[in-house]
Each structure stands twice: as C-alpha cells, then as structure tokens.
Amino acid sequence: MATIKDVAERAGVALGTASRVLSGSTQTSPDSRARVLAAAAELNYIANGPARALRRARTDVLGLLVSDIRNPFFSELAHAAETEAMRRGYTVILANANEDEAQADEYLRIFAGQRIDGLLLSPQGPLSPRLTSLLASGMPVVLLNRRVAGLDAPLFSTDNAQGVGLVLDWLQAGGHRDVAFVGGPTAMSTGAERLAAYLAGRESHGISTDDALIDSGDFLAGGAAAAIARILDRGVRPTAVFGANGPTTLGVVRGLRERLGVEAASRIEVVSFDNLDWFEFATPPISAVRNDAATIGRLGVAGLIGLIEGRDVASERIETTFVDRRNV
Amino acid sequence: MATIKDVAERAGVALGTASRVLSGSTQTSPDSRARVLAAAAELNYIANGPARALRRARTDVLGLLVSDIRNPFFSELAHAAETEAMRRGYTVILANANEDEAQADEYLRIFAGQRIDGLLLSPQGPLSPRLTSLLASGMPVVLLNRRVAGLDAPLFSTDNAQGVGLVLDWLQAGGHRDVAFVGGPTAMSTGAERLAAYLAGRESHGISTDDALIDSGDFLAGGAAAAIARILDRGVRPTAVFGANGPTTLGVVRGLRERLGVEAASRIEVVSFDNLDWFEFATPPISAVRNDAATIGRLGVAGLIGLIEGRDVASERIETTFVDRRNV
Known part of the structure; x- marks a missing residue:
C-alpha cells in the first residue's frame, strides 16, 4: 500500500506539504494541492476517512x-x-x-x-x-x-394494533368500564395507530365510549400530565388509565398524584404502552405492553x-x- | 463557486465521470480520478462532506x-x-x-x-x-x-465528594447507623471518588464502620442487585442503602424486594447518587443527589x-x- 512518503515523492513536494494537503489544511497552494491529490489518486493512497470515502463507495x-x-x-x-x-x-x-x-x-x-x-x-x-x-x-x-x-x-x-388489543383484554379482565386514554400526537403513525385501535376496540371490551375520557399529549411526560389533568377537569373519574408510551405513563402517574393525592391515585390502575424499569415499583404496579x-x-x-x-x-x-x- | 461541470471541463472528462469520481465511486480509471481530483483542487470545488473536509480544516x-x-x-x-x-x-x-x-x-x-x-x-x-x-x-x-x-x-x-457529603448529612439527620453502600467499579474515577468520600465521612456522621455493609457492582442494575444480595448474605441488616448511581439504585431496590419481600423492603430507606424520574413513586420515595x-x-x-x-x-x-x- 502506498504511504504518504510515496505520495510526496510522486507529487514532487515535501512530506509536510503532502501531509497538510491530505489532512485537509488550507495552508497549501492550489498547485501543490492539485499535485498531491493527483499523486494520491494514482497511487490509490488511503489516508483518513474523507480521503478514503472519496475513493471507495463504502464508509461502513x-x-x-x-x-x-x-x-x-x-x-x-x-x-x-x-x-x-x-x-x-x-x-x-x-x-x-x-x-x-x-x-x-x-x-x-x-x-x-x-x-x-x-x-x-x-x-x-x-x-x-x-x-x-x-x-x-x-x-x-x-x-x-x-x-x-x-x-x-x-x-x-411495533404492531400497535396488536399491542393495544392486549391492553383492552387486560382492562376487560379487570372489570374496568371508565378508562381514560392519554395518547400521543396523531400526526405520528404510532400516535394515530394506538388511538385508532383503542377507539375501535373499547366498546366490544365493555369500556365506556364517553370521549371525555380521551385526550392526547406530546409523547413526553409534561404533555401527558396536562392531558390527564384536562380529563379529570371534565368531571369524569376513571378507574384505570392507559398511557400510550413510556414518558406518557410517567406524566399520567405524576398528574394523578398531583390532582388526586397519593392515596386516591393509588386506587387507579395504570397500564402503559412501553414497559419501563420502574413499573414494578409503582403502587399499584403498572402492567405494560413490552414494545420490543x-x-x-x-x-x-x-x-x-x-x-x-x-x-x-x-x-x-x-x-x-x-x-x-x-x-x- | 465552481460547479461540477467546471470540474469536468477542466479535467477534460464527461460530466458523469466527474460525478462518479467526486462521489467516491471506484468505477473510474486511475487516470480520470487523478485528473478530476486535480481539477477540483485547482478550482476549489466543494462537493460533499469528505471532499469539503479535504480542503478545509473544520467540519463543525x-x-x-x-x-x-x-x-x-x-x-x-x-x-x-x-x-x-x-x-x-x-x-x-x-x-x-x-x-x-x-x-x-x-x-x-x-x-x-x-x-x-x-x-x-x-x-x-x-x-x-x-x-x-x-x-x-x-x-x-x-x-x-x-x-x-x-x-x-x-x-x-460532578463534584463527587460534595454530593456524597449531602447524602451523609441526610443519613445522619435520619438517625441511620447501619447503612449499606453499593458502589461502582473503583477503576473509574466516579466509582473510586464516591466510595472514598463515603468511607472518609461515615464515622463522623455516626454511621457504622463495619465493612460487611460495603460492596460494589458494575454501575448497572444487574451487578448492583447481586451486590446488595451479597451484603444481606453476610447477615447485616441495614436500615438504609446508598446506591452510587441511578442504575445501581434500580438494582438495589429490585434486590431488596427479591430478598426481603416488598413489605420488609419498604421499611428500608434508599438514597441515590443520580436523581431518576421514578424515585418520587417508590415506597418510600427515594431521596437523591441531583447530578447535573x-x-x-x-x-x-x-x-x-x-x-x-x-x-x-x-x-x-x-x-x-x-x-x-x-x-x-
């Protein structure tokens, strides 16, 4: 393989000049740049990443x-x-x-x-x-x-519809009728698909179709806490809340505790899309879709x-x- | 600014050839590569990232x-x-x-x-x-x-010694004597500094100097759960545990619950270096050093x-x- 010394010799320049050109310095004359780059190309000289990228298609x-x-x-x-x-x-x-x-x-x-x-x-x-x-x-x-x-x-x-189906089955098995849903932005396919699957399946799973129970945040904790607060402000009292991603569920738990107090919040079951490390430590523990x-x-x-x-x-x-x- | 067309003209090659050379294709002859690269250098042609990197020092x-x-x-x-x-x-x-x-x-x-x-x-x-x-x-x-x-x-x-000092003060205020410490690898400065500050300060804060209460993991949850299990296996019964980073504290809580059951584990205070989202939801809530x-x-x-x-x-x-x- 050609070395930088070979390139300098072929180009008829000093080693330092070849090195400056090949390392991308602008402290070189256009003439020596041209000669060094031509020599490097003729010798198939492989230097650093950019030089290498110029001469082979792959960067890996x-x-x-x-x-x-x-x-x-x-x-x-x-x-x-x-x-x-x-x-x-x-x-x-x-x-x-x-x-x-x-x-x-x-x-x-x-x-x-x-x-x-x-x-x-x-x-x-x-x-x-x-x-x-x-x-x-x-x-x-x-x-x-x-x-x-x-x-x-x-x-x-993720198979969002399949995951939401697991949550609906679990809510039904727990005998929940008044379930709040806190979703994400419906401009995103994940937000839209999870909401659509929930709305399509709630009635057949014995869950209230009252849309006062539905709201959306930004898939971050802050927006979700605000969304569950809006739901509670409408006067509905869910026995369970479904958070549509991990940060959303964090915001839901925080919002419930702030609004209702720790004691009342602990009587509401929370279920989440995305399984987080700490769900096992919550009161009660939070069940979740493991989104792989x-x-x-x-x-x-x-x-x-x-x-x-x-x-x-x-x-x-x-x-x-x-x-x-x-x-x- | 020179265009790729200018480069092709100067080099005396077809536009497609110039394009292939400058995009890094190897489907070109060494001769045309040399001529195109020389022409590009003479004209100060700026193409994609690597070409640009060859001719200016900064990539930003x-x-x-x-x-x-x-x-x-x-x-x-x-x-x-x-x-x-x-x-x-x-x-x-x-x-x-x-x-x-x-x-x-x-x-x-x-x-x-x-x-x-x-x-x-x-x-x-x-x-x-x-x-x-x-x-x-x-x-x-x-x-x-x-x-x-x-x-x-x-x-x-992070000022590790200052952070550990805050934990020691808090443990002392809570009247703890039998405190377990689960650290990280001492080959890392963070692991070594947190352990050193804890060992140096425990006696003056009324904390037991029994080294059976001290163990280390890998700064990940798995290693920490194993470390707190080793501590409990020595027959000591801490009233508080200090986890030396966030994942370590997760492992500590998990390990305590697995070994002692949820009820007994909830009577042990846990304090952490690194403040995690869910600490407010733990039973009891976990106090923590906010590591900025x-x-x-x-x-x-x-x-x-x-x-x-x-x-x-x-x-x-x-x-x-x-x-x-x-x-x-």
Whole structure:
C-alpha cells in the first residue's frame, strides 16, 4: 500500500506539504494541492476517512436518527442497533431529533455530508425536502417504528394494533368500564395507530365510549400530565388509565398524584404502552405492553445492510408481549 | 463557486465521470480520478462532506462518546450537549461504549476517520493506544465526568465528594447507623471518588464502620442487585442503602424486594447518587443527589469549542444539589 512518503515523492513536494494537503489544511497552494491529490489518486493512497470515502463507495458507517434519546424505548433501540451493526462490521453514529422536525432535518443534512452508507430513521413528521433529496441521492433508508406518508422505504415497527388489543383484554379482565386514554400526537403513525385501535376496540371490551375520557399529549411526560389533568377537569373519574408510551405513563402517574393525592391515585390502575424499569415499583404496579425496541433496532440494521448490498427488503411488524403486574 | 461541470471541463472528462469520481465511486480509471481530483483542487470545488473536509480544516461536527446511553445521566448529558452545540453552529454525533473498553476504542477509530473537529469523551478505562494516538494527532479532547490517569485534558465532572457529603448529612439527620453502600467499579474515577468520600465521612456522621455493609457492582442494575444480595448474605441488616448511581439504585431496590419481600423492603430507606424520574413513586420515595448532567454536557461543549478555537480551557467541578423526599 502506498504511504504518504510515496505520495510526496510522486507529487514532487515535501512530506509536510503532502501531509497538510491530505489532512485537509488550507495552508497549501492550489498547485501543490492539485499535485498531491493527483499523486494520491494514482497511487490509490488511503489516508483518513474523507480521503478514503472519496475513493471507495463504502464508509461502513450507518446513521441513526432517533426521535428522543431520553425515551428508554429509543435508547434501548439505539443500543441494539449499535450492537448488531458492530457484529456485522458496521458502526452507527447517532443523532437525536428531540421530537423536533427542524432538528431532524439539520441532522439529515449532516449525515448526507458525512457520507454514511445508509440511514435508520425514526421520523418526526411528514416528508421534508431534505429527506426527499436524501432519498433521491440514492441513500438507502429504513424507517423505524414510525411511517412517513409518501415515503416508500422498509418499515420496522411495533404492531400497535396488536399491542393495544392486549391492553383492552387486560382492562376487560379487570372489570374496568371508565378508562381514560392519554395518547400521543396523531400526526405520528404510532400516535394515530394506538388511538385508532383503542377507539375501535373499547366498546366490544365493555369500556365506556364517553370521549371525555380521551385526550392526547406530546409523547413526553409534561404533555401527558396536562392531558390527564384536562380529563379529570371534565368531571369524569376513571378507574384505570392507559398511557400510550413510556414518558406518557410517567406524566399520567405524576398528574394523578398531583390532582388526586397519593392515596386516591393509588386506587387507579395504570397500564402503559412501553414497559419501563420502574413499573414494578409503582403502587399499584403498572402492567405494560413490552414494545420490543431491541428487535426493531436489530431488524432495522439487518434490513438496511440488505438495502446497501442491493437486496430486496420487506417491512416487518414486530409483535408485542404483555407484562401483567396486577396480581404480583 | 465552481460547479461540477467546471470540474469536468477542466479535467477534460464527461460530466458523469466527474460525478462518479467526486462521489467516491471506484468505477473510474486511475487516470480520470487523478485528473478530476486535480481539477477540483485547482478550482476549489466543494462537493460533499469528505471532499469539503479535504480542503478545509473544520467540519463543525463534534464527537461524543458516552459510557452507557441507556443510563439517563448520559442520555440527559447527550441531549444537553447536542442542544448547546447546535446553538453554537456545531452538531454532535454520538457513540455508545456500553461501559466497554473495546467498543469505546472502536468508536475512537471511527471518529478519527470521520474527521470530527473535537471529541467529548466519557472514558471507560485507562489511556488506550488509540486514545493516545488521537491526542497525538492534535485532536481537541475534553473529558466528561470521568478522568483518565495520564491524560491531561480539561475535565467537566460532578463534584463527587460534595454530593456524597449531602447524602451523609441526610443519613445522619435520619438517625441511620447501619447503612449499606453499593458502589461502582473503583477503576473509574466516579466509582473510586464516591466510595472514598463515603468511607472518609461515615464515622463522623455516626454511621457504622463495619465493612460487611460495603460492596460494589458494575454501575448497572444487574451487578448492583447481586451486590446488595451479597451484603444481606453476610447477615447485616441495614436500615438504609446508598446506591452510587441511578442504575445501581434500580438494582438495589429490585434486590431488596427479591430478598426481603416488598413489605420488609419498604421499611428500608434508599438514597441515590443520580436523581431518576421514578424515585418520587417508590415506597418510600427515594431521596437523591441531583447530578447535573445537563450542565456537564453544556460546559463540556463550550470547553471543547474553546479548545478548537485555540483558547485555554480549565477543568470544572459541577456542584450537586439534593432532593429530599423523606417527608413528602
């Protein structure tokens, strides 16, 4: 393999000049830059990442853009994606949109500039111009957990309807009629699908169809606490509350305790989409849909590598399981 | 500014050839590669990230290597670092070492190849050859929360001794004598400093100096549950337990409940370094040192940008506060 010394000799420049050019310094003349880059190309010299990226198609780096790294669902997903990628000879660089479309778009710009081989994307909103142009450039993309209207990319996502079905069965078994539902943004497929499945199934599971029991937050704790407060302000008194993701359930528990006091709040059963570490310690313990973030991350990486290698990749819905903590 | 068409004309090749060369395709002859790269250099053509990185020193991208992205301390820190970087015109790419030295080293290799402007590092262990060579290459580095022997870089970290002091005062105020301590790995400065401060202060705070009450895990929940089980197996019966980080406290609560049952476990007070969302819901509520991850992340980014811009940057210890939930 050619060394930097070979490049300097071929270009007829000093070693330091070759090094400055190849390390990206602008303290070099256009003439020596041209000679060094030409020599490096002729010798197939491989230096650092950017130089390497200029001469071979692959960087073996995958980009992962998650919605909210402080949500354990996404930190678990990121960890699994990383582990699977490393097992297959890739590494993952991670960016956090913080549930914000503009921030997501800024990271898409960065990822395009860093020359990743492909992108794992948990989208924030509709198809943006930046995302459209990334797809047009031929960048392989898979979607994680949330779909984007108009974007035809493989989607690896939770089976939301199936998960909500498990919750409905559990609520019915507990004899609940007055159940509050605190959802997420319906502009997101996860928010919309969980709400739709709940509304479609509640009546057949013996649950009240009073819409005063339904409200939505932002999939973060603050918005969920405000949503359960609005429900209670309407004068309804649920015997159970269903939180549509992990941070939402945190906000629900906090909101119930603030509004009703610890004692009265402890007589309301809470059930959650997403199973968090601390649910076993709550009073009463919180039962939950185990939303398999690790499998989504792992299959997403496998799917993306499939696209990069030119294979057809199909979307997959990942089944959930249920952790019943009612009688433990 | 020169366009890709200008580059193709100057190089005397077809537009498609210039495009293939500049996008890093290997489907081009060495001769046309040399001519296109030389023409691009002469014209100061700026294409994608790697090409740009070859011709200017800055990428405006910072690398952040955290120890465990599933630990809320680090996901909060990453979020704050990202927000601060974006405010200053930088973006952050994140990698997760998962408390593993080999994985950390692999990411250091990747970061070097991606041409980041600087690195925020929460180290896993001692100074590795990879880290040594990264520093030797002139890469600006700041350390977050954990120090590395022999590495002279600005450190932004929790004031561990001050935080442990707050816990000791709180234990004394509660009249505890038999207190169990579950620490982290003493090979890490955070683990070593928290243990040292506790051992140094316990006697003056009226706490038993029986070392049967002291054990250590891995700063993850599993290791901590095993550590508290070992302590109970020695026949001691603590009235309070101090967990040395957030995941450790999760493991402590789980271990106490498994060993003693929910009823007996609820009569033991638990106090934690790191304040987690759910501590208010535990029985009894868990008091905690608020370890200011957001400030550490923000100051770390400011410090790193200072180094990148050639300024002197001093280490900072970040004070903790205490969240007392004993009488709420």
